[in-house]
Amino acid sequence: MPCLLGIDSGLTVTKAVVFDEAGAPLAVARRRVAQIMSEPRHVERDMNGLWRAAAEAIAQALSDCGRLASDIAAVAATAHGDGLYMLDRDRQPLGHGILSLDSRAGDVAARWNTDGTARTALSRTGQTPHASAPSSLLAWIRDHEPERFAHIGHVLACKDWLRLCLTGNLGTDLTEASTSFTAVDTQAYAPDILSIFGLEALADALPPVARPDELVGAITAQAARDTGLVAGTPVVAGLHDVTASALGIGGYGEGVVAIVAGTYSINETVSAAPRVDARWFCRNGLKPGEWNNMSISPASAANYDWFLDTLCGSERAAAEADGRSIHAIVGPEIEAALARPSTLLFHPYLFGSPHGPAASAGFLGLRGWHDxxxxxxxxxxxxxxxxxxxxxxxxxxxPAREARLTGGISRNSALAQVFADVLGMPITVTEREEAAAWGAALCAGAGVGLFASPRHDPRELTTLGRAYRPDPGRSAAMDKRYRLHCDIANRLADAWPSIEALAEKGEP
Known part of the structure; x- marks a missing residue:
């Protein structure tokens, strides 16, 4: 029976997962990829280090899966979207890769919001440029690092760099191409779009575009030596990890909102026609004629992890040393807190927000008796x-009938119920640990004819999830708290820039 290899490169960890033809994971290997923060707002990684980490993970997954490398029928990668991975004209990394957590171009995006650029971009590309959009980052490099800008030969996304390392072929896919430079109506590059951002000089640097499930090359001899894969193994184009996650949890489709509670708050739904609004990105779907509408901010479960790491660090380390989970320890405390009234609210903007780069996190309503x-x-x-x-x-x-939820936080039933009560809609938590990697593997399988399309998931999805329905009483109480949460955020809009300015002034 053939196997499939899905590679998933997130913001901190790169994973390689071998699946059998029925979708069962046979082996998972992970490697951490260090983030480089040389100065405030710069979040980068070494591109060659990323490839080494991916190659090591692939080699381990192949070793652990109990199958021959020749059983791998096809390979596909997915990775964090947006950010920027640049090559010079010799196809060598032009500095570090820039992650989607990077906010150096926040001032560029803010300027575009006031001078009309963002409005023009929204109408032509289906989205408003943000701090980590390729358009914003390239404009920042043009303005601040002109010599580096002059040497740009190729503009790639993260998974496109991995594809190049695997196959020696340059290119991107339909979903990733739409992060800045495709027309929302035609879903293809248009000659006027680069000029919106003053980036006409990069007309020859944009990569050719393929469908996510289109064969684009094969494992090279060098990649085979690095990874243990067989030279000549087919490789498909792959896709943006937001789309891959929705596909992997069975949440890619019209009428369904796919929710990923991870580093980013990811919320997306598919449509058969483009609809443009500043509150979401109207990007390309898996094939022409499909659009994936994504409403996103870097403000989700990373806040929960930060609390546990920063305020429960020693207890977490002790628990893990004893083979216990910190989540099991704090779980009863959370459930007890949910059962009693509370004035305490939190805005989860430790790493970003829907309110711009100046917004920051904070507790309000905190009292001495809170625990x-x-x-x-x-x-x-x-x-x-x-x-x-x-x-x-x-x-x-x-139209949205239901939601599908994934992410580590969703595995706790009490927390999943909070999502159902807050959203006031039925939620299915899909029991799939490696959703994005499986989304990539579905594309790989479709590319070599194992599946009719990436949407023909061989698993019985109805058996893979647990459904949560909102409780009317709790949902009404959550609605009241939600509206106060939003009202406070609106009132703080004028204060956040002043708070941020305290650090910019260099005051102790």
Whole structure:
């Protein structure tokens, strides 16, 4: 029976997963990829180091899966979207890869919001440029690093760099191409779009575009030596990890909102026609004639992880040393807090927000009698409230019958129920650990004819999830708290820039 290899490169970890033809994971290997933060707002990684980490993970997964490398029928990669991975004209990395957590171009995006550039970009590309959009980052490099800008030969996304390392072929896919430079109506590059951003000089640097399930090359002899794969193994184009995650949890389709509670608050739904609104990105779907509408901000479960790492660090280390989970320890505290009234609210903007780069996180309503459980409850509710901001926007534009939720936080049933109560809609939590890697593997399988299309998942999806329905009483209470959460965020809009300025002045 053939196997499939899905590679998933996130913001901190790169994974290689071998699946059998029925979708069961046979082996998972992970490697951390260090982030480089040489100065504030710069979040980067070494591109060659990323490839080494991916190659090591592939080699381990092949070793652990119990199958021959020749059983791998096809390979596909997915990775974090946006950000920027540049090559010179000799196809060598032009500095570090820039992650989607990078915010150096925040001032560029803010300027475009006031001078009309963002409005023009929205109408032509289906999205408003943001701090980590390729358009914003390239404009920043043009303005601040002109010599580096002059040497740009190729503009890639993260997974496109991995594809180049695997196959020696340059290119991107339909989903990734639409992060800045494709026309929302034709779903293809248009000659006027680069000029919107003053980037006409890069007309020859944009990569050719393929469907996510299109064969684009094969494993080279060098990549075979690095990874243990067989030279000549087919490789397909792959896709943006937001789309891959929705596909992997069975949430890619019209009428369904796919929600990923991870580093980013990801909320997306598919449409058969483009609909443009500043509250979401109208990007390309898996094939021409499909659009994936994404409402996103970097404000989700990373806030919960930060709390556990920063305020429960020693207890977490001790628990893990004893083979226990910190989540099992704090879980009863959270459930007890959910059962009692609380004034405590949290805005989950530690790493970004829907309100611009100046917004920051904070507790409000904190009293001396509140304990850790109350604080964690507020963090979880704040995360769910931020997802609702995005889901409400999508529900205004598209029909949404149900939601599918994934992400580590969703594995706790009490927290999944919070999402159902906050959103006021049925939620299915898909029991799939490696959703994005499986989304990539579905494209790989379709590319070599194992599946009719990436949407022909061989698994019985109805058996892979647990459904949660909103409780009317709790949902009404959460709605009141949500509206206060939003009202406070609106009132803080004028204060956040002043708070941010405290650090810019260099004051102790």
């Amino acid at each position: 850790r459980g109350d604080m964690l409850r507020a963090v979880i509710e704040g995360i769910a409230f931020n997802h609702r901001v995005h889901v409400d926007a999508l529900r205004e534009g598209f």
